[in-house]
Every structure is written in C-alpha cells, then in structure tokens.
Amino acid sequence: MTDVLIVxxxxxxxxxxxxxxxxxxxxxxxxxxxxPAPGSRGFTLKPRSLEALxxxxxxxxxxxxxxTGGRLRFHLGPEPLFDLRLPPAPxxxxxxxxxxxxxxxxxxxxxxxxxxxxxxxxxxYGRRLTGFEAGDEVVTATLEDGERVQARYxxxxxxxxxxxRRTLGLPFSGSTTEDMRAVIxxxxxxxxxxxxxxxxxxxxxxxxxxARPIPHADTWQVVTSLEPGEEGDLGTVRHAFATRTGRTDIxxxxxxxxxxxxxxxRMVERYRVGxxxxxxxxxxxxxxxxxxxxxxxxxxxxxxxWKLALVLQGTAGAGLLDTYEAERLPVARQILADxxxxxxxxxxxxxxxxxxxxxxxxxxxxxxxxxxxxxPVYRTGPLSLHLTGRRGxxxxxxxxxxxxxxxxxxxxxxSELLRGPHFTALTFGLAPNLTDPRLRAHTVVRPxxxxxxxxxxxxxxxxxxxxxxxxxxxxxxxxxxxxxxxxALPGYLALIxxx
Ligand SMILES: Cc1cc2nc3c(=O)[nH]c(=O)nc-3n(C[C@H](O)[C@H](O)[C@H](O)COP(=O)(O)OP(=O)(O)OC[C@H]3O[C@@H](n4cnc5c(N)ncnc54)[C@H](O)[C@@H]3O)c2cc1C
Numbered sequence: 001m002t003d004v005l006i007v008x009x010x011x012x013x014x015x016x017x018x019x020x021x022x023x024x025x026x027x028x029x030x031x032x033x034x035x036p037a038p039g040s041r042g043f044t045l046k047p048r049s050l051e052a053l054x055x056x057x058x059x060x061x062x063x064x065x066x067x068t069g070g071r072l073r074f075h076l077g078p079e080p081l082f083d084l085r086l087p088p089a090p091x092x093x094x095x096x097x098x099x100x101x102x103x104x105x106x107x108x109x110x111x112x113x114x115x116x117x118x119x120x121x122x123x124x125y126g127r128r129l130t131g132f133e134a135g136d137e138v139v140t141a142t143l144e145d146g147e148r149v150q151a152r153y154x155x156x157x158x159x160x161x162x163x164x165r166r167t168l169g170l171p172f173s174g175s176t177t178e179d180m181r182a183v184i185x186x187x188x189x190x191x192x193x194x195x196x197x198x199x200x201x202x203x204x205x206x207x208x209x210x211a212r213p214i215p216h217a218d219t220w221q222v223v224t225s226l227e228p229g230e231e232g233d234l235g236t237v238r239h240a241f242a243t244r245t246g247r248t249d250i251x252x253x254x255x256x257x258x259x260x261x262x263x264x265x266r267m268v269e270r271y272r273v274g275x276x277x278x279x280x281x282x283x284x285x286x287x288x289x290x291x292x293x294x295x296x297x298x299x300x301x302x303x304x305x306w307k308l309a310l311v312l313q314g315t316a317g318a319g320l321l322d323t324y325e326a327e328r329l330p331v332a333r334q335i336l337a338d339x340x341x342x343x344x345x346x347x348x349x350x351x352x353x354x355x356x357x358x359x360x361x362x363x364x365x366x367x368x369x370x371x372x373x374x375x376p377v378y379r380t381g382p383l384s385l386h387l388t389g390r391r392g393x394x395x396x397x398x399x400x401x402x403x404x405x406x407x408x409x410x411x412x413x414x415s416e417l418l419r420g421p422h423f424t425a426l427t428f429g430l431a432p433n434l435t436d437p438r439l440r441a442h443t444v445v446r447p448x449x450x451x452x453x454x455x456x457x458x459x460x461x462x463x464x465x466x467x468x469x470x471x472x473x474x475x476x477x478x479x480x481x482x483x484x485x486x487x488a489l490p491g492y493l494a495l496i497x498x499x
Contacts, residue, residue: 002026003312005141005151007164009123011042011105012280012297013157014112018056019305021121023421025312028151029121030143032128032158036113038257040104040186040214040221042294048375048399049295050097051477052302055419057118059097061111066103067215071197077246083196093458094401096415100374104186104214104221105294129163132276139275153308154276157301160264162282168273174266174285174336182225183232185258189220191250201244209244219256232260263287267332271325279304284332292335295374300328306421306475310496315438317498323382331376375399378478385492387483392464396482400424400473401462405444406453414459417442417452421475425489426452428460429467432486436493 004020006013009031020027045053045062053059070086089098113123132141132154139154156164165172189211192199198212209224224240226232234255241250267284271277280297304324310316377398378384384397394401402415417440418424425432425441431451432441443451444459454460463469463482472481472492481492 001138001150001152002028003152004028004308005030005139005149005154007129007141007154007156008032008158008280008282009109009113009125010037010157010159010280010297011109011112011294012282012301013155014109014116014123015052015056015298016155016157016279016301016305017116017121017123018058018112018119019302020309021116021119022056023305023309023313025309027121028149029116029123030127030129030149031123031125032144034126036106036109036123036125038106038186039184039259040106040257041184041259042105042108043102043212043221044295045101045103045108045298046295046374047095047097047100049298050101051095051399051415052298054096054415055302055477056112056115057419058111058115061114062101062103062108063097065107065111065216066101068099068101069197071195073193073196073199075199075201075245077201080196085197093403093456094462096402096413102212102215104217108294129158131167132164134274134276136274152275152312155304155308156276156278156282157280157297158282160266160281160285162278164276165268165278165282168276170268170270170273170278172266172268174264176266177263179228180225180263181232182223182261183236183258184261185222185234185237185252185255186214186219187222187234187237187255187258188218188253189222189250190253191247192220203244207240207244209240222252226260232258234258265336267336269329271329272321277304277321277324283328284336286336292338296332296335299331299376302476303328309421310438316496319498320383320496327378327381327383334376383474383480383495384478385481385483385488385495387481387488388469390464390466390469390484392482393462394479394482396479398479400471400477400479401458403458403462404455405459406447406455411455415477418473418477423475423480423493424473425486426459426463426471426473427486428463428465428469430486432470432489434486434489438493438496439489 003025004027006016006029009029013029017029050059072084074081092098128144130142130144139151141149156162194213201209207225211220211222213220230236237252264285279300307320311318379395379397386396402413405412405414423439426444428444431443444454445451447453468485470483470486474480
C-alpha cells in the first residue's frame with residue numbers, strides 16, 4: 001500500500017512527487033512512456049511557479065538553464081522590420097523572482113526528475129495505468145503489466161487525454177477548433193541569428209511563423225500555423241520558411257521532436273471524486289497564449305501537495321482536501337476565459353509599420369505587466385481569514401510578499417524562511433505564546449530591536465502592521481490569516497486540523 005499514486009510524470013506529476021516525497025509521504029509515480037518525453041512545449045516558467053520551484057529546491061537550476069531576456073525580431077517577408085527588447089522587470093521587494101524564465105519543458109522536467117531522485121523518489125517508466133476502482137478507504141489501480149497498486153489517494157496528472165478522467169466519466173466541457181492548428185517542432189536552423197531572440201513573421205493572409213532559440217542548446221523551437229489539410233511534418237516547416245520569410249538562406253533540419261497542436265479549450269467541473277484528484281492538463285487544457293498550461297499544472301500540484309501531506313500525517317482534517325477544488329477550479333475557469341480572449345484577439349497586423357510596431361510593443365508591455373501579476377488569489381477561498389480592519393496592501397488569500405530582512409544579523413529574504421513544509425507565523429512586535437509542530441514563528445520588528453528585522457519597513461507597509469498584527473503563511477506561500485493579535489493563531493490552526 002502506498003499513500004499516493006500519481007499517474008503521469010509531466011510537470012504536474014513531477015512537482016507533486018517532489019513535494020510529497022520531501023514531506024516524507026510514500027508515493028509512486030507511474031508513467032506510460034518508456035522514457036522521458038522530448039519536446040520544448042511549455043516554454044515559460046512564470047514568477048509564481050519559480051517561487052514554488054524555489055521551495056522545492058530547484059529555482060537556481062532553472063535560472064541557470066533558462067533565459068530571462070525578452071528579445072524579438074519582427075520581419076515582414078525577407079526584411080527585418082524592427083527589434084524589440086523587453087527590459088527585465090524592476091527589482092520588487094515583494095517578489096523574489098520578478099521575471100519569467102524561458103526554458104524548454106523537457107529541461108524543466110529533467111530538473112524536477114533529478115530533484116525527485118535526490119529526495120529519494122523515482123519515476124516508474126513504462127508503467128501504464130489501465131484502470132482503477134476507488135473505494136471508501138483505498139483506491140486499487142491496475143497497471144498494464146497486471147500489477148495491482150493500492151493507494152490511499154490517486155492523483156491524475158495524466159494529461160489532456162486523461163484515462164482517469166474518462167474512467168470517472170467526468171465531462172471535459174469546451175471546444176476543439178480543428179481549423180486552428182499549428183506545427184511545433186524542436187530542430188536545427190541555419191541562417192538565423194540566435195542573438196536577436198525570437199524571430200516572428202506574420203503574413204497578410206493571417207499565417208505566422210515563429211522561431212525561438214532554445215537556451216543553452218543549438219536547436220530552435222519553431223511554431224507555424226497550418227493551412228487546412230496540411231500535415232505537421234518537417235516538409236511543412238520547410239515550406240513555411242520558404243513561403244512566409246521570402247528567404248532562401250534559412251534551412252530547417254534534424255528535428256528532435258515535432259507535434260501538431262489543435263486549439264483546445266476544455267475543463268472539468270470537478271477536481272475531486274472521493275479519493276481521486278485531477279491536476280494539470282487532466283483537469284484543464286487551453287490555448288498556449290499567455291503560457292499558462294504548464295504553470296497552472298505546477299500550481300495545482302503545489303496547492304494539493306501540502307494538503308494531502310497534512311491529512312495523511314493526521315495533522316489536518318480530511319475536509320482540507322475539499323479546499324483544493326474550491327481554490328483551483330476558479331483559477332482554471334479564469335485562465336481558460338483569458339486565454340480564449342487572447343487567442344481570438346490575435347488579429348494579424350497589416351503591413352503598416354508604425355501600427356505593427358505599436359501593437360507588438362503594447363502586447364509586450366501588457367505581457368510584462370501580466371507576468372508580474374501571474375498569481376491567482378484565494379481571497380474568497382475557504383482557507384482565507386482576514387480578521388483585521390486595518391488596511392494593508394495585501395489580504396488573506398494573497399501570495400505572501402517577500403521582503404529584505406535581517407535574520408540573526410545576516411541580510412536575508414523573508415522567502416528563505418518560508419522554504420520547507422511548515423506554516424510560518426509572523427507576529428509584529430510581539431512573540432506569540434504558542435508552539436505547534438506545524439508552525440515556525442518569527443517576531444517582526446523595526447531596526448534596532450531584537451527579532452526578525454524588517455530592514456526597509458516593507459513588511460510593516462504591506463500588512464499595514466501595528467504591534468500585535470499577526471500573519472499566518474501557508475506552506476504554499478499564500479497568506480491564510482491576517483489578524484490584529486496572535487490570539488487568532490490557535491483558531492486558524494484548529495480550522496486546518498478540523499476542516
Ligand atoms: C504540442 C504541444 C505544445 C504545447 N505548447 C505549450 C506552450 O507553448 N506553452 C505552454 O504553457 N504550454 C504548452 N503546452 C501545454 C503544456 O505542455 C502542458 O500544459 C503541460 O505539459 C501539462 O503538464 P501535465 O503534467 O499536466 O501533463 P503532460 O505534460 O501531458 O503529462 C502527462 C503525462 O501522463 C502520462 N500518461 C498519460 N496517460 C497515462 C496512463 N494511463 N498511465 C501512465 N501515464 C500516463 C503521459 O505519458 C504524460 O507523460 C503544449 C502542449 C503540447 C502537447
């Protein structure tokens with residue numbers, strides 16, 4: 001018997017596997033393919049995902065493997081039209097990673113797999129789930145080779161075609177638009193300059209071709225829209241370069257991976273059926289515009305991991321698991337609506353230089369603003385208690401802001417204290433009279449006093465804090481409670497124990 005059986009070793013399953021394993025939860029990850037999947041697919045890790053991956057111990061490796069420079073060369077036929085450079089977001093005391101990082105999905109997955117191995121876990125490749133029965137106490141899953149695996153919980157991280165979802169009979173409502181297709185390929189390109197970043201062509205008849213260099217590799221990710229009836233293969237990619245760039249000096253060859261993408265917009269209406277949970281693409285698929293696919297799956301897993309762990313360890317009531325759907329389903333609904341709006345709004349610009357330039361600039365500026373606000377909030381969720389009338393800039397349910405602090409005389413970031421599986425209490429000017437094995441408490445003070453020193457006053461400002469103001473930060477970095485006194489802490493922890 002294992003505690004959690006995770007089906008699928010994409011970014012969602014791997015994130016959950018790392019989170020549960022580091023918390024000492026027995027879990028198995030079964031993956032149908034014989035080896036890790038190739039393919040650059042989800043290319044952007046957003047700041048909130050980086051915060052989660054920091055907590056899992058891999059943000060440094062992600063930054064080293066990726067690229068934060070936003071460069072774009074826009075072409076009209078054979079002529080480069082203009083270059084755009086998206087400046088890095090300014091340093092933000094509230095966010096440890098203000099910029100998104102570009103790296104191919106296969107690399108993100110390989111970093112997570114390595115981390116899973118360091119934590120003592122592994123992916124079981126070549127082990128396909130073929131069916132399962134969910135009882136009141138246990139889920140019994142059957143693998144293709146006949147093994148029957150018993151688990152307390154099963155998590156479907158098995159992607160858009162999820163067998164688990166279909167077995168549960170959950171509708172995957174939405175639409176597939178067959179005439180919006182594209183080929184996506186990782187391959188070698190000669191004749192294009194890597195230093196200019198992504199190269200983009202949009203033709204007057206509405207077709208596009210984009211080529212972006214894969215960081216620290218000699219390959220490119222190419223995305224090109226398909227004509228009706230056209231197949232997604234290397235010939236199509238070459239044809240697109242020939243017809244959409246008007247250039248003869250660009251050659252595409254040696255594909256490592258190639259896939260046809262269709263515009264899909266679908267989600268489930270339930271994330272949980274008894275002991276079975278859905279996460280990532282198994283629960284929602286949408287357009288790549290906005291770069292949400294992989295990020296949403298990582299956040300689903302990060303929301304579910306600590307809840308499963310506390311319930312399995314007996315330090316939280318089983319009701320805590322219901323808050324997974326309550327918090328994550330509205331996020332998927334909002335992202336689906338947003339990505340559909342963006343997709344439909346992608347009208348190809350005409351050949352009017354200043355207008356084209358203006359459009360692209362404003363799209364990029366908007367993208368940068370959105371990147372800074374990439375995290376959903378759970379303000380109306382069941383785990384958010386805002387019990388103070390004082391007005392700060394954040395409320396219960398928001399991501400806890402980071403801040404520069406002095407810890408035992410050493411300059412540090414608050415986010416360093418949040419790393420790990422615990423809850424974190426911040427009490428301003430007072431020490432809480434409370435011990436709880438799930439909790440680490442810090443007394444936040446102004447410079448010159450003893451405690452966790454709020455060097456710039458950022459924490460005081462963000463929380464509108466006075467003496468006694470108390471904040472409880474959940475294991476996934478969201479604010480669970482803001483109150484005017486530490487006396488509210490036991491009640492919140494009892495809520496977790498009893499939910
Ligand atoms: C062609 C393509 C291009 C994309 N481009 C982008 C992009 O540009 N930006 C972006 O953000 N997102 C993109 N996405 C989406 C992104 O890749 C997904 O959102 C992300 O992979 C979801 O992660 P996941 O772990 O939930 O599911 P997946 O990555 O799909 O992983 C599911 C895993 O489960 C395994 N599995 C399935 N069934 C079983 C079974 N019965 N037993 C055992 N294992 C099973 C699969 O083999 C797979 O490894 C793209 C996706 C595709 C297919």
